[in-house]
Every structure is written in C-alpha cells, then in structure tokens.
Amino acid sequence: MADITLDNLVKKFGRQTAVDHLNLSIKDKEFVAILGPSGCGKTTIMNMISGLLNPDSGQVRFDGKVMNKVPPGKRGVGFVFQNYAIFTYMSVYDNIAFGLKVNKIPPSTIDKEVKAVAELLQVDHLLEMNAGKLSVNDMQKVALGRSMVTKPQIFLLDEPLSNLDAALRSKMRAELKKIQQELGQTTIYVTHDQVEAMSLSGKIAVMNFAVLQQYDTPHNIYNHPVNMFVANFIGSPTINFVEATFQSGELILDDFQGFHFPLSSATANQIQTKLKSDKVVIGIRPEHVKVTNGKNGGNSDIKAEIVNYELLGARTVLYMHPSMNTENIIKSTMPSDFKAKNGNFASLTFEEQHLYVFDKESTELVWRTEATWHQSA
C-alpha cells in the first residue's frame, strides 16, 4: 500500500516560486503523469516526494504518514532519471543487482530477480557486459531495471524515455504501462511529452508556472480542458482557436469576418448562463475540422486556401488560411490519401458537438458538450 498526498506544498528558490500551493492526491497503484512545459515545477514536485528537497511549507504524506522529515533512503521510493546514473565501470548484472546487494538480499534471490528483470527488459543477453559500453537505449533499460528490481512501493520516473529513439520509445511506453499494471506500484511519471502522459497514465496533473491547472483522466483532460492552456498543451497538432462573439444564440466568428455559426437552443442556453462576457474563444481540434477540396461546399462552409500541408505518414495535416482578411491559420488532420496542394481552395466545416467555448478574458472553459464527459473513478 502506498497512496500519496501532497498537501498545500510550496517551494521557492530565491524569489522564484517553483511549486505554488499544490494539492494532489494519488491513490495506491495509480499511474499519475505530471505534465508541463520546462520550468513549470514538475521535477521539483518529484524531488519533494522523494525527499531530495524539503518543501518550504505543506506536507508530503504516504498512507497518511507525514514524510517531511524522513530521509530519501527510508521512503521506499525508486527513481529513474533522464540521465541514467548507472555505474559505467560495473557490469549490467552488477548494476541491476546493486540495490538488492545493499539491502543484503541472499545471492540466490538476487540472481533470480536480476535475471527476471533483465528478461523483461530484454537485456538478458547483455548481463556480463560493461555498462559503459551499452547503447543509449540499453543504458536506459538498465537504469529502469535497477530501480524495478528493488520493487519499491513508489516509483518515480523523470522523463525516462526522452533519450531513446522514437521506435524504442513507442515500444517502451507500452512495456512500462504493462509492467506497472502487473507490479502495481504507485507510479509518478514526469514528462513534457503529452503523448507519453496521455498513453501511460491513469491520471494527469497538468502544471504551468508552478500552479496545478487540472488533475483528471487523460480522456477528460483532452475532452474537457479547464482552460486554454491545457487545451493547447494536449493534442498534436494543437487545437485551433478562433475569436468569436456570442450574440442572440449564435456564435459570430470575429476572426472570420463575422461568419455566423448557429447553435442549438439548448447549447445557446447553457452558454448564456455560464458566460461572463460575450467575447469568447472557440476551440476546434484539427481532427474535427472536415475539409473538402474546391470552393463548392455548402453555404455553411468556411472557404479557405491551403497554404501548407504536411504528410505525416498515417495522416496529412492541412494548414489553411480562411479567405477572409485574417491572420488566423486553421489546422485540419485528414487521412493520408487526401489530395492536398498549396494554393488550392477548400471548404471547411465543424460541428457544434466538437466545439470548446472559452471565456476570452479568463481563458477558462465555459462550454463543452456533456456527451464526452467521463466521471472519473
């Protein structure tokens, strides 16, 4: 058992606030990702959980027990860093066995455990090799293995995949998820990569400028971001933002020279009750912008010029300039067989059920269809 409670944590470095009154509750066996841009306080949070840093105020509790005064070595926490910190003069075997030897585990048990972990991580053929001679990918696996083998109750991972090549990263992502579900340790995973956070975790804590923005399941973070920062940070390509005015039950798209986007009366009413001002920003994810080539779309379509496109293999991303006097570029993700050409005209549409409506001033979400909301467990 190991659930983690962070209670009103504050950490400052000089005048800089690294973590600002953070409250977070992580359940036993949960996989939580801490996601945010560089400098948002992610690693500081980790270091306070592990005990490498002391909070200025607030508490770190494991299973209700205050840990603030407990030294790092006694907290039962396993670590994996981005830079692997393995012993390059030791063999792979000795590296993995290190934590067990320190804990005076009998050699026969050590041997069994090391081999099991090595097999899981597919480094079993490298056990006799000097760790300094390993490839970057294998070093990272050894670093993971060294921590896994001690079976810590809490596993802290700080960008452990960021030095790996893309193919291995995608493979290790699935393996990490599988391993965590099998071993069931409480895992906290720090990353700036939204794909890793989305794919691995049960819950994501999105940080920005030392402040927790949102703590929820990947599904809800993607579909119900609390503000424009979260909406923009999650999803690739990023969400489209269009400035609009809410007026007599319609959205007037200011960025598209007053294009009228009609709303159902139910939606209009819901927006009306939550709105503080009529100035809003609407968000539309690129996968929800439907594009047809040519100018011939219906009257309700927005005409746009394709200014750029990217063939990304499985998908094509279109960058379109609506044919109104605006600087706005609208992105759309289309299947890879979409025929795109720069300078061609296209018609684009989107549906009410896919809209995100934000208050322009506060940037907070004011409306989103309830159909995509999942009650978190």
Add this chain to the structure above:
Amino acid sequence: MASIRLSNVTKHFKATTAIRDLNLEIKDGEFFCVLGPPGAGKTTLLRLIVGLERPEIGSIEIGDADVSEMHPSKRDIAMIFQNLALYPDKTVFENIVFPLRMQKMDEKTIQKKITKVAKQLKIDGLLEKTPAKLSGGERQRVAIGRAIIRKPRVYLMDEPLSNLDAILRLEMRVTLKALQTDLNETFVYVTHDQVEALSMGDRIAVLNDGKLQQVDTPEKIYRLPENTFVASILGSPPMNFIPCNANGQNTAESITHDCFEISTTSDSFKKLFQAEGEKQNLLLGVRPEDINIHHQNDTDDCIAAEIYVVEPLGNETVVDIKLGDNIIKVLADADFIGTIGEKVWITLRFDRLHFFDKESGQCLLHNSKDSVSRIAPL
C-alpha cells in the same frame, strides 16, 4: 542558390567509419532532409559539405565546382546549429548584421537588407532587444536571419529545433518550410525526428551507420521503404514486423504465421519463393494504421488476437495486441474501448503489406492491391 553533389565520399574517425562510400545529389532549391539515429553520420555529412572535415576518398561539388579542397570560408555556406551561437551582449539588429559588417558593407545597404529580412521572419519589432529577452522561437528566427542576410549559396541546419518545446517546434516547422519555399534556396536539414523530415523535406535521405539507405520523397519513403531500417525509422508508432514463412511446395503458394495464412497465385509473389520446396524466413511489414481492429469475428479474413495494452492519445488510440508470440501496434479511433486480455480480431489492409527478407532486411515485395488472393486465420 546551388546544387550539391557528393561522389563516393568516405570518412573515417580512427577505427570508425563515419561515412561509407556515399553518393548523393541535392538539387538546387530543394529542402533536403537527412534522417538517421544518433551516430548515423548525419553531422559528419554536414561537416564534410561545409568543409570542417575533408573526405579521405571521393569528392564534393557545390554548384558545378569541386570544393573538396576549398577552405570552408570560401564555400559560401550558412550553417545553423542546435545551439544558436548568438552574441548575448549584442542586440538582435547587431547579431543579424554581423556578417555584413564583416564584409564592410555600407550602412544604407545594411539598413535595407535588415528591414527586408526582419519582416520576412516577423522579428521587426524585436531589433533593439538582446537575445536574453527573446523567446526560444524568436532566438531561432534571429539565428536564421543572420544566415539569410548573407545570401549564402546553401543553408545547412543541424537539428535546429531540438532544443525547443513541443508546441514551438510544431510552429517552427511550418515557419521554416514556408521560409524555404519563399526563399527558394537549397536547405540541407539534419534530424533524427521523422516528423520533421516527413513534414518539411522535398526529399529525405535515410542514413544509418554511415551508409545511405534510401533517398526519396516523403510519400514514397513512407509507402515504399526499401528495407526494415527505413520502414521502422518512419511512422509513429513505427511499422510492425511479423515473422512469417514462405512455403513454396505446391502450386498454391502460401505465407504462414502461427495465426494466419496468406495464400496467393499471383506472379508478383514468385520472388518470395526462391527455391522450390525451400522455406524462406520473411518479415511481413504492416503499419499500425493499416490494421483494423474488431470486437467481433465479422468476416472470414478476421484474425484472432488479444489486447496487450491500450494507449489512448486523445485524437486516436494505440492498441498493442498479442498475435501469437508477437506484439504488434494498431492505430484505432479515439473512441476505441478495450481491456487488457480481451479477445479481439484484426484485419490487414491488402494493398499495404510489405515483405522483407528476414536476414538482410531488404524489401522483397510491396504488395499492390489485388495480388494477395486470400488472408485467412489459422
């Protein structure tokens, strides 16, 4: 503006061969990406072009002139690095005009040139600031501005975006591509990021272990990879490789895996069966987006499998499934729901199957639409 030609170039560093017998033609005005893992020889290739290294064998031409023996400063190449090397104590203006000052250009021409460049890069409002006051993306633009203002014949870029965060990188990709289209100059862009290569390159050269693997347009290199290395460096998640056997005993030839059988009478498959009666070890390559996943056994080409891990990404879902002893990745819709251990069925898209020799990794066949007669579960 100039083309670049490398002929039979080889470069060693002590015992390691960094570049092996490389032949490459980069066209004038082309956005040319060099893609490869760390240690592939990408940076060495750039250093050879710019003249910081000299080839032991082979020659390098820029335009129509052999520059193999020419001093770097005479080659008229601009290089933009990952760490931008801006002067921190100089303003943006001074940083950009530095090369012109070195050329002792008169003040009026300098003003005219910088106005144009600053506008092109949308940094006209920042000219009086120092680099420390700029965002990562703005600094990147200043570094590019300093290169553009010289009007070099060729631009070389060594992973210029890798220090930027994800969102900025996305934005700079579009900026760089638009800039190159606008300038119509030769860009050689080195990266380990397949998305950058696919999205910006007119053509991509894939490099591994100092050897050229393939050169082609992004579309062709993605659709028709010549070997397993190229197939796996492109795409996210990358292509799946499923070990299979080609059996050519009878007239009805078949390719078998523990879980399915592909039977064919098509001539194009002949080359997979080298000798009559002999078993060939193959890798069936199929991309995650070319596999469909079903909750029911709907059609007779459905192959039974089991869910290993589900990775929701928001706009889509990566489903890792167990197919016999193999784990393969499938790209499913955002609303796909599945649990670990659940039994599912997959179908493979016929016209997107690739067959590789297991030993050499060379592609033997890219399947076209009708040449597979039947895929059936076993």
